[in-house]
Amino acid sequence: MTTRTAPARPGGAAGTTRPKPPRGARRLAAWGFPIAFVLLGLIALDWLGVGVGGLISGFGEVAGLLARAWPPTLADPATTFAHVLDTLWMAIAGTALAALLAAVLGVLAAGTTSPGRTVRAVALSVIVACRAVPDIVFAVFFVAAIGIGPLPGVLALGLHSVGMLGKLFAEAVEQADEGVREAVAGTGAGPAQRLFAGVAPQVAPAWIAATLYRLDINFRGSVLLGAVGAGGIGLDLKTAFGFTDYPEATGIALVTVAVVLLVEAVSVGLRGQLLGAGRTVAVPRVRELRVPWTRGRIAAHVAGWGGLALAAVACRQVGASPAALADAAAGSVAALGEFFPPDFGPVADLLGQGLLETAAIALGATLLGTLAGVPLGLLAARAVAPNHGVRLAARTLLVGLRSIPDLLLVLIFVAAFGLMDGPVAGTLALSVFTAALVAKLVADDAEELRAGPREAVLSAGAGPLQELALAVFGQLTPRLVTTTLYALDVNLRAFFILGIVGAGELGYALSQHIRALNYDVVTAIVLPVFVLVLAVEAISARLRSALR
Template sequence: MTHGTLAGGLRPSGGQAPPSPPLSRRRVAAWAFPVAFAVLGVIALRQVGIGLGALIEGGDAMAALLARSWTPTLSTRGTTFVHVLDTLSMTVAGTALAVAAAAVLAVLAARNTTPGPAARAFALSVIVGCRAIPDIVFAIFFVAALGIGPLPGVLALGLHSIGMVGKLFTEAVEAADDGIAEAVAATGAGPIRRLLAGVLPQAVPSMVAVTLYRIDINFRTSVLLGAVGAGGIGMDLRTAFGFTDYREALGISCVVVAVVIAVEAVSLGLRGLLIGGGRPSRLPPVRGTRVPWTGGRAITHLAAWGGLLIVVVSLWRSGATPGAIPAAVGGSLSALTEFFPPDFGPVLSILGPGLAEICAIAMAATFLGVLGGLALGLLAARTVAPHPAVRALARAALAFLRSVPDLLLVLLFVAAFGIAEGPVAGTCALALFTVSFVGKLVADAAEEIRPGPREAVVSSGATRVQTLLVAVLGQLTPRLTANALYALDVNLRSFFVLGIVGAGEIGFALSQHMRALEYGVVTAIVLPVFAIVLVVELASAWLRGALR
């Protein structure tokens, strides 16, 4: 075969090699991001000091700690049950407030539904701002403004959740097929009708999955909020660790795991109904123009009305009533004067090195977490898993990893590696969380990919590996890129969790100044982290646009 002959022995007409695809922005982004991500990840791992030897040594200490914690106990089961209900009420109420606000912001922020550049800029600013401020900072602020109780926890969870929920809702709206909206517009429908009939129905399955997933996250977040007066099961876990009662702490953690797994089961069932995961039942004959009642439609309506009832009860139980919300807003506005202006003096000398340490830990954890989450997420997807048993095991592993409280993970790794190796311990803890986060989103996205490209690749005689690389990962690239960058800014904001146990200098300083009620210094620490998260968000937005 001479030079210029095509693979397979064919030569194009004229004897010339086929021209290379043009160098487009999409090709540059598709190649540049994974290369840059891998290079920065390796550099961050070396900067943090993670090596195979340290991981092996830490494993022995971790096993010893788990042995001391076995068997788990629950000293007051009745109180634990009540506190679980309190935490669930706070979680559902906060998530409901976030979903209501995020749905409006997503419509304003999405390119295909925004009324104009000003509205889009405003919505994106709110979403990024809510995501950049740690939930524990929101909790400290609302406790300072409103006092101890569940309402500060509800507002903290709600405001912080707008960041993640709004971002993913926006991506779901932008991913809607424009053809359906155009078809609705062709009937003479106005903008509102096009939105309600042509765009939102396509985004609903993703929105429901994000909502249920956020409930998982918020339930785990309540463990931290208990440390600042929000109450619930988090207060019990903090007390158990304060008395070094690891058996009790493990028992409470098992309760948290069970609740999150139950929510995961509900999430899988609802997603199966909404995206056609199960076999549809035979439709009864249609009479007139009335839509027939099928089993799936009945379950969907029952789930919707049941969910609404749970939300109403949770709002009432947690004190987030229509009369309490305006009063809370007024009290919060008056408390803003305690946080501004920022006071950089006490932390100016450690701010630069501390921010560099935060970035290194977050990048290393994200790199490890994305690698593990991609592999585990593909095994958990119905469309990719080689066997249903493999998918079930992968889903169970993701649910377990996601259900372990962040604080418990950090404490476990700090106990394993020692306080002197705090950055290594923090990186490993965040990496495990990132595996569960990215794996969950990859599994959901892989189950929603269009079947047409995959069928075309399979029909051409491609192997399983070729089908995975071309038809599956090819469609997942934009969402995987966005998820990786979102995981990075989540890990950037986790510095406070690490600082509680000395796993990060800036986080430790933040926790100390919070205890001293020096809120101006708290603002001075949060603002630079907000700036870094904003840069990551801008890079994510550019990449999403380039990969469309």
């Protein structure tokens, strides 16, 4: 429940008051985290053997590989495009499944619409669990439960996406104007009418925009799932690199990147229209439950119904019928016995070293990616970039980096370095992926900076660097801490991607035991990483609380 107050102070969150932690705690978090993060990152890079000379030579090796891979070829263009389309159908069906589940969980998890504390706690727990388990782990489980094919990929993408969409959906419901719900309730409407007439019209644009953003993410993720038995273009990429047919791999990669850019362009355009049109929500009159057909409502309906039609086609293409989903549920229950209890015996000797290497790769990649991503994100932000030309160049580079699936990055770097330097190659590959991720989040945050602090600093005679340090980073610090820890979280989960191509000891062991169908050992490997991820999430929550 939110607490209504008198007019909110400028820059504060209207309608809520939260006690702030002591200034000393905020200062300690603001200074202590960056120092600790940089020190740990440098230690990790030194332990992995990644130095300045290695960075220069490493990217030189990648450039040499790309030169050998040019010009690109496509041995069978029809098959390649068919597999890309399969990957796209898998992403659409998985996103649709996630949106359906997240809509229910979001309403149950929101403090303003949940029927009770117990129900809300259960809904929040499901959302957190889905977010904590990587989609690749879900995919392995469903492949074991129902066999190889696109359906395990759809279920994996759907369940993992619930973690993100459920959280965003619940936040959107809690931020909806309570006055509309009260007006609808005043007519004697029941709970369902209050939900559909008082809440749904307000949150629909944000829900659809979040779903479109998740579709963008899921297409990249479905490329990886193809390499573990879910079908699609991911297996073609892995096979081409495995046979060192680099021109063919380049051709497949270019087609994949082009489709990623197309999906992102459509997603960004639709999200912009929906969120722009949905800023003003018309309030229905007290004596009628009809919601006016505003521009936002029309846009939401067109996107929503069009998306449902597309999702129905996608589900048919991948075989995600109600009967198939019921069979998958039954098979999943039966498969649980193969994964539990975990068997730590075969991996007891490598778990400690493997976890240390996984954490070092994640820390090193996050540090390098953050150092590169923060400047790129600031230059790509309209509110911070020195001029339009610089911003356009930064945006172009950012979009180009984000269009490269993480599996493709790892394959390129491992092919350039060789398996002997697998951890170094994996660290550099993840650092490029992290730079794109951090830059995107920083650019979005920088666009929302308040002008008041910057104007105050400039009026005091400060120069550009002082303005950047005091007014820009002063406002960005809490979000930057969250962004950095989120990137670390993502990189910890990437250990399996590295293991597919032998770039990480723990991930390689996981890959081998999956092939041997030793699923109880798979659980033994995944559980410690899962605990590590939860620890990072707990630290992130504490730091966000200290810096708010």
